[in-house]
Amino acid sequence: MSSELIHRLHFAFTITFHYLFPQLTMGLGLLIVILKSVALKTGGEEWDRAARFWGRIFAINFVFGVVTGIPMEFEFGTNWARFSALSGGVIGQPLAMEGVFSFFLESAFLGLFLYGEKRISKLMHWFSAVMVFVGSWISGYFIIVTDAWMQHPVAFDRLPNGQFEVLSFWHLLLNPWALLQYAHNMTGAVVTGSFVMAAVGAFYLLEKRREQYGRIFLKVGVIVGVIASILIIFPTGDMHGKYVAHNQPAAMAGMEGLFRTETGAGIVLIGQPNEVTGQIDNPIVVNDMLSLLIYGTTKAEVKGLDQFPQDQWPTALPLLFYAYHIMAGLGTWFVLLMSVSAFLLWRGQLYKAQWVLWALLLSFPLPYIANTAGWMTAELGRQPWLIYGLMRTSDGYSNTVSAGNGLFTLLGFMGLYALLGLLFTVLIYREIEHGPEPKVVEAIPAD
């Protein structure tokens, strides 16, 4: 095994596992603000309890996000040293900003939100929920800015020693790629949050336990879920897709499995890319659709992989194709399911519609898969580049760290994360089993 492959797998594995947690953190952050706002406005104790219940789940999820997130910043230096030495002056900035602007804010107000409810006013407690939400969303923005610069480098110059340096703070922060990707990604996080909340609600109703809370979770989950599921496709996904097609045409050709340039290109719904024959096996195609989606006309020419030298093709072509199709397919399912649920909610029939409740319950893992597949699409599409068009992945990994040492720590992370996954599942299940009713409080009056 080459050490390049090991370092890629190392980063891919640890970041994929890590991102299972922040997507729920960011999604739930918004939903908890909604619960707290209703509680504040109506004075409804049930809504406050619902917020506390999701606060407990948020807290567990947050800690798993923190501890799996710390390795990510380290790995830029440990596993991608040559990349970091050249680009640190640019992408080190948003990474440091995440710590300075977001993590301090987030950790301060999360402590207050979780531990301080009895020491502060209701309004202040609502405000700490808002700040936790804001902190986690700012955090997401800085990470997107980092990735966006690798996808679409802007506002930089090269020093005589080859290092990249930032020319404009605002152009770095307002990279158009970052804005589009952020809108798409955060909507994805809200989809995850709303599906999880709706699934717990469906679980309570199907169990015929804690039904008053089940109805709250379903109502909030489905209303937010239907909005987010539509927004993820249109306009955020549509705009992001077009931007990729214009700026990374090779990535788009790989995503769609378009080996040959076509006018009036069709879209492949299902099929298996065959790199040897240069075609899609067993394809199911909608004619002219790809041209229409990208250029708004069925006659437009879409560049295929044949327009690019083979050393600029995405390196893991079939995986890129599947990742993109899994994301898009699941996105379609989200709109269908959430639209039906929202319609039934409006008609007042959702709480009794057993089969929809079952579908909502069983669908909660799907947004996790869709978000992961979306990130794989973005990162595999960027290959073979580490910084698009400027630095190849094969020039960026730490060549002083041997494959043997890399594999040692990769296996270590796999073992540790298997344990963490197990613990997380048990902890969350216990919270759901315990439900939103207040725990026995061991309080002694303060001060």
Add this chain to the structure above:
Amino acid sequence: MGFIWFWLVAVMIVGYVVLDGFDLGVGVLHLFLTRTEAERKATLASIGPVWDGNEVWLLAGGGTLYFAFPLLYASAFSGFYLPLMIVLWLLILRGISLELRNHIEVGVWRSLLDGVFGFASTLLIIFFGAALANVIRGVPLQPDGYFFLPLWTNWLPGPHPGILDWYTVIGGLVALAALTMHGALWLTIKTSSQLGGRAHRIVAPLWILVSALTVVSLIATIIVRPETLNNYFNYPFTFVIPVGVVASLVGVLFLNSKEQPLKAFLCSCLYLFFMLAGACWGLYPTLLPATTGAANDITLTRAISGPHTLAVGLVWWIFGMAMAVGYVVFVYTKFRGKVDLMPGRH
């Protein structure tokens, strides 16, 4: 500009050591100092709302190092690959065991988590101390600015050292003693009754250990890397730093015996500050010395980012850190007082 960023990064490292230092120290003491479940809960509650905020200093400091000195970040992180990965695993285990304990009522699992928490805290401190000692001793840098260190070789700080040798082990032990004392002082402030009393009484014996190891580490540093003294002799007024080390140590013992735990704790913060500042000043303007000849040293001028990057960075950094310090003060004020007299977590 390089001078400014050197000290800004140093300030963030000091911030991390002073803040996460006490919760790591509490982790070391957690198993030995407590007698009952209520006391264990109080111990953990004393750091519960703040530990992850304290760890942010590590991330923010790492990020600042990354963009201000990219070559240093790349070289040191890939060269210290194995110990850093072990540090990451320990940070993960520590954070998870701390959080899990709030959610698990079964005694056996709690004992396991207490054990993991104490073990991870102890090893982390030793690794951090050894890491600093590695930087002071120097590493076998190649002309291209990279190196790779095994965990150990022959345990001697020669031209081909390992992460662990007799010198860096001393560094680890100084850190262990100093942060354990730091944690004991924190517990004295934050807990009342018997637990607080025990924490208070353990400070004096720990203090003797810290003082002895401080002297040993200073002598060892002068033996391993005599160049450390150059800056001090060139600018004699900077001997105020070692004087500060001694004065703050004396302050810890004196104020602790006068039952003024908060002031004693602040003296301990000053002690950590002077120790780290002393090490930084001993290195300056080298960031990572080479054991393969001074020509291979990673120096400030060699590692510093471009002027635009640094100018852009300075603006948001000052603004952001001012806000961050504001949050820290806010949180510590909100959670002041003895934890075993506070209402429990809902």
